Amino acid sequence: MFFKIAIRNIFAYRKRSIITVILLACTTALLVFATAYMDGSHGRLIQSSVEIYPGYVQITHQGFRENPSLENLIFDAAQVSESLQDFPGIEVLTPRFESYVLFSSAEKAVGGMFTAIDPEKERQVSRLAASLKQGSYLTSTDQALVYMGSELAKRLKVGVGDQLAFVGTGADYSFAADTLTVKGIFQTGLFDFDSRASFVAKPYFDRVMAAENYATHFIVQPVRPAEAATLEVAIGQRLGAEYESASWQQTMAGLVQAMRVDSIFGYITLAIIFMVIFFVVMIYTLLVVYARVREIGILRAVGTGPGQIFSMLLLESVLLGLVSVLLGGLIGGALAYYFHINPIVFSGFDEQFKQYGLALTAMPTDFAPLVILRDMAVMFVLSVSATLYPIFKVNAFKPIEAIHHV
Amino acid sequence: MFRTICRIAWASLVRRSSRSVLVVVMISMSLWGLLFMEGIYDGMTEQMISNAIRSDSGQLSLFAAGFREDPGLNRLILQDGQITDCLAGDRRVKSFVRRLRQDGLAATAHYSRNVMIYGLDLATEQRHGRLDTYLTQGEYSFGAKKRGAIIGARLAEKLKVKIGRKLIVSAQNSEHEVSAVALTITGIVRTNNMALDESAVFIDMGKARELFMTPEGVTQVSVILQAEKDIPGVQNTLRRDFPTLEILSWDELYPALMQSRVLMKGFNLVMSLLIFGVAGLGIFGVMLVSVLERLREFGIMLAIGTSFDQVRGIIFTESFILGFSGFVGGSLLGGATLLYFYRHGLDLTIFGEGLEEFGMDVITYAVIRAQYFTTAFAAVMLATFVSVLFPLRLLKKANPIEAINKA
Amino acid sequence: MNKTATDRAQGASVLMASCALFLCCLCFMPASLHAADDVQEIIKRVEDRLNGKTAVLTLSMIITTSRTTRTMKMDSYSVGNEKSFIKITYPGKDYGITFLKIKDSMWQYVPRIEKVIKIPASMMLQSWMGTDFTNDDLVRESSISRDYEAKLIAENNDEYEIELLPRPDAAVVWGRLVMTVTKKDMLPATANYFDEEGALVRTLQYTEVKQMGDRLYPSRWVMTPYDKEKAGNLTIIEITEAAFDVPIDEEYFTKRALKRFSD
Structure with a gap:
């Protein structure tokens, strides 16, 4: 009964209905898309900075994070690998050994990072291999072949195929030195990283740096990166007190917070837009119900209770709200989905991202149905509550007053 | 009506x-x-x-050619007298400062870190970029004997030092030898210019000249103008007058x-x-x-x-x-x-x-x-x-x- | 993100050549203990004993960390603390690695890569984790004798106890040094290094005094650090042969020497 009347009214006041629906639908779409974009870009920013090199979960020897000395290395890398073999949730586990050496080319001597990696596994945990610029990436059997950052190569004035020497300190504090050949040059876009990092295959490194079965840390690629934090805790329990594990949320706490700040400001911005929309919806509802004051007065005069009228008007706004939110959700969801598949490309903002230590310009939106539903629910509540005041207001008229209302 | x-x-x-x-x-x-x-x-x-702008680049910065790519005391702005005359005579210029920078090492009995040592004049920095307003601890002074150092907040954390502690700062001088000086930490600044907060040691210009053995010349002249719209104009004037220098505006130095x-x-x-x-x-x-x-x-x-x-x-x-x-x-x-x-x-x-x-x-x-x-x-x-x-x-x-x- | 990586890299590293570097300086450290008045005389004599105009030494260095013990042997030739030349003779893997330090410039030759590398100033200035010496030992100049003010704080039948306070403008990280000197031989027995807050940072002990060359000389030096991070660390230097004030071929202090005397 109410339902029919409500539907009839919605069609009778077509203009108001259309404008309300358009407004609400657009806002819902905006909210859904804005959230998708924000979450998506934050996720992407974090993902890219995590995946360029630091990794989702790090395992170190106890005390290493506090005091990264050769005393606090992982001295039995094989045992760590073994105890985490088939550990649920781990996709890949790979050791690294980071050291600091002096590189010397014909031109110059420059200090830099000299890191051992397992080239095949590393491919799955970081973007090193994908950042190849010239030459080629490492293989695990490479001897004295180095894969170095583009800026470091520039500082040393070496190219692919050129030779350079390094001197450093082995894991046993011995002198280590050898002549290397540049196999490949990579560019992640992170200036600082590109100007100091270089990589060699771990078997070679172990021999020349006396680091057999040692590692400074392990990197874990989770099956589900979103669950890195829980995985980290589980790994920590398995390995015991001798080792420490840390998820990217811990190793990159600043970035996490930065994203949170950005979200907060995003939501403040959205809230301001909502406030405006809220008022507009309220105004339109007010206009419509006032136009019907007489009609309502007559209804009251013929015995319809205020409660019934309230329900009828509320039902109208509920229906309108529902339609708008569904429509908006669909549009916003479709946009979110589209840009999830085809990321938005920002050209010209590389500098800014680089300054934040990020190297990417394509931003996919996040397509999360649950979040979309949440946003739709928020919009629905908002749209219905915007109509409450006008409905109360009109219901407050006495029937006679209402009939004579001009 | x-x-x-x-x-x-x-x-x-x-x-x-x-x-x-x-x-x-x-x-x-x-x-x-x-x-x-x-x-x-x-x-x-x-x-x-x-x-x-205030802590580093000004609206315009002058560097010797090649200094930014490969900083060193062999790339100094030596004509700073002329520059001073030129800037002081230009009405569009509000203030300018001269700085002398060299990379070095700061050490305590327990820790040491690589730092950027800036020789500067506190009074002109105060007028120029209100450097004093960034002070979070201590005082804006190098002390009576100019033996003080004002350091970045993050550096202070890393070195675990407090106001009044001794800091040994060493750097390669213009003779390619390492010289060192003992300083007392008089102030700690947080500029939120990350590079500075993490590695800056500000010392008296005179002390820096002694330490680096550079009696003349500076590495950077930072200029703040009366109005932002004058940047291109002043930049062109300076480029014309000093063709051998690199003259960059803040947005070229901080494009982000x-x-x-x-x-x-x-x-x-x-x-x-x-x-x-x-x-x-x-x-x-x-x-x-x-x-x-x-x-x-x-x-x-x-x-x-x-x-x-x-x-x-x-x-x-x-x-x-x-x-x-x-x-x-x-x-x-x-x-x-x-x-x-x-x-x-x-x-x-x-x-x-x-x-x-x-x-x-x-x-x-x-x-x-x-x-x-x-x-x-x-x-x-x-x-x-x-x-x-x-x-x-x-x-x-x-x-x-x-x-x-x-x- | 690079911050962690960088910190770690620096941390995990031990500065190349650190051992050799610190040797250049270590030999001359006690020479700096210079003071005024009565105490000055004591310090002066200690200095004269420890430091010749020139020195040719054969020594072992035993570096103990909480994890390993490692021994290195080397020959050292030096004139004042202006010039020194060092050649590693043990372990065999490192045999022939040579270092040349003239004033503050330093070169290293590594036979394996047949290359002379000039160690950049920035690298020389790096802190060296893993050894028990701070960069201060390295950076100090020949003017160390100016750096401390000496005061006799205690005396018994066998020893003087001397407190050394850095002069205000001295570029030393220590807040205070306390040194004991044996009366019999006029040689240092221990040197305690304190930070500004008065905490003991490290102790250097001079033991096993023997006749070496023309003089009595402490042949075993033990450096114990007390920083929390260096718990369990110990560095011992054993001087097996020594000759003082003998002429040294100037040829040692040229870059050619790095390669020439490497064999």
């Missing part, structure tokens, strides 16, 4: 008071939100830019900051459009309904000889009153809010680490620009004007006689 129009307009607004109030409140709230956002967001970007500013401007524009668009829609609805409701009324007015211009005047006036009241309300609210945040700042200490990552200050002071209000005024007026155009056309098309007979 004008008074009559106003009176009629006012009367009809009062008749539909709740509706009118709603529209005014809506405009006020939108404007309030918009002003708040603009002021705070601009405050954030401008603070980042100002930090970079310029991008932030452009991005923020675009963002604010989109937001303004969006908000005023929606608000305009609100006014439009109200005006449309109020014209349609009063078709009969207007019909009578026209029939008894009121000119259409007068009717139009009434409608415009109504719309103007709504818009203007909203503008005044919003401006007062927004202005007061901005004034509060301009004075006290928006404190986001709880997100300190995250803000630092962006190189932002923990406390953001809002910016208040006359332009916010003028733009908003124009936008509100435009919205009120545009929103009555369609109702007016409807009115014109409607035959007054028909209108009278209607209903």
Whole structure:
């Protein structure tokens, strides 16, 4: 009964209905898309900075994070690998050994990072291999072949195929030195990283740096990166007190917070837009119900209770709200989905991202149905509550007053 | 006549008071939100830019050719006397400072770290970039004997030092030998210019000259101008006069900051459009309904000889009153809010680490620009004007006689 | 993100050549203990004993960390603390690595890569984790004798106890040094290094005094650090042969020497 009347009214006041629906639908779409974009870009920013090199979960020897000395290395890398073999949730586990050496080319001597990696596994945990610029990436059997950052190569004035020497300190504090050949040059876009990092295959490194079965840390690629934090805790329990594990949320706490700040400001911005929309919806509802004051007065005069009228008007706004939110959700969801598949490309903002230590310009939106539903629910509540005041207001008229209302 | 129009307009607004109030409140709230956002967001970007300019780049910086790629004491600006003359004589220049920088090492009995040592003059830095305002601990002084050092906050954390502690600073001098000096930490600064906070050791220019064995020359001259618009002009003058030097503006030295500013401007524009668009829609609805409701009324007015211009005047006036009241309300609210945040700042200490990552200050002071209000005024007026155009056309098309007979 | 990586890299590293570097300086450290008045005389004599105009030494260095013990042997030739030449003779893997330090410039030759590398100043200035010596030992100049003010704080039948306070403008990280000198031989027995807050940072002990060359000389030096991070660390230097004030071929202090005397 109410339902029919409500539907009839919605069609009778077509203009108001259309404008309300358009407004609400657009806002819902905006909210859904804005959230998708924000979450998506934050996720992407974090993902890219995590995946360029630091990794989702790090395992170190106890005390290493506090005091990264050769005393606090992982001295039995094989045992760590073994105890985490088939550990649920781990996709890949790979050791690294980071050291600091002096590189010397014909031109110059420059200090830099000299890191051992397992080239095949590393491919799955970081973007090193994908950042190849010239030459080629490492293989695990490479001897004295180095894969170095583009800026470091520039500082040393070496190219692919050129030779350079390094001197450093082995894991046993011995002198280590050898002549290397540049196999490949990579560019992640992170200036600082590109100007100091270089990589060699771990078997070679172990021999020349006396680091057999040692590692400074392990990197874990989770099956589900979103669950890195829980995985980290589980790994920590398995390995015991001798080792420490840390998820990217811990190793990159600043970035996490930065994203949170950005979200907060995003939501403040959205809230301001909502406030405006809220008022507009309220105004339109007010206009419509006032136009019907007489009609309502007559209804009251013929015995319809205020409660019934309230329900009828509320039902109208509920229906309108529902339609708008569904429509908006669909549009916003479709946009979110589209840009999830085809990321938005920002050209010209590389500098800014680089300054934040990020190297990417394509931003996919996040397509999360649950979040979309949440946003739709928020919009629905908002749209219905915007109509409450006008409905109360009109219901407050006495029937006679209402009939004579001009 | 004008008074009559106003009176009629006012009367009809009062008749539909709740509706009118709603529209005014809506405009006020939108404007309030918009002003708040603009002021705070601009405050954030401008603070980042100002930090970079004040603590390092100035609006223009002069370097010896090649210094930026490969800094060293062999790449000094030696003609700084001429530069001083040139800058001091240029009215567009507000202030400038000369700095002498060299990479080195700072050590305590327990720790040591690579640092950037800056020889500078505190008094001119104070006038130039108000370096003293960045001081978080200690005092803005190198002490009577100039043996003090003011260091970056993060560096102080890493070295685990406090005010009054001894710091041994060593660096390669111009003779390619390592020289060292014992300094006492007199101050700690947080500029939120990450590079400085992490590795800057500011020492007295005279001490730096001794330490580096560079009796003359500087590595950087940082210039702040009276007005930002003069940057290209002064840059060209300097380039012409000193062709061997690299003369860069702040946005060339910190391109990301310029991008932030452009991005923020675009963002604010989109937001303004969006908000005023929606608000305009609100006014439009109200005006449309109020014209349609009063078709009969207007019909009578026209029939008894009121000119259409007068009717139009009434409608415009109504719309103007709504818009203007909203503008005044919003401006007062927004202005007061901005004034509060301009004075006290928006404190986001709880997100300190995250803000630092962006190189932002923990406390953001809002910016208040006359332009916010003028733009908003124009936008509100435009919205009120545009929103009555369609109702007016409807009115014109409607035959007054028909209108009278209607209903 | 690079911050962690960088910190770690620096941390995990031990500065190349650190051992050799610190040797250059270590030999001359006690020479700096210079003072005024009565105490000055004591310090002066200690200095003269420890420091010849030239020195040719054969020595072992035993570096103990909480994890390993490692021994290195080397020959050292030096004139004042202006010039020194060092050749590693043990372990065999490192045999022939040579270092040349002239004033503050330093070169290293590594036979394996047949290359002379000039160690950049920035690298020389790096902190060296893993050894028990701070960069301060390295950075100090020949003017160390100016750096401390000496005061006799205690005396018994066998020893003087001397407190050394850095002069205000001296570029030393220590807040205070306390040194004991044996009366019989006029040789240092221990030197305690304190930070500004008065905490003991490290102790250097001079033991096993023997006749070496023309003089009595402490042949075993033990450096114990007390920083929390260096718990369990110990560096011992054993001087097996020594000749003082003998002429040294100037040829040692040229870059050619790095390669020439490497074999």
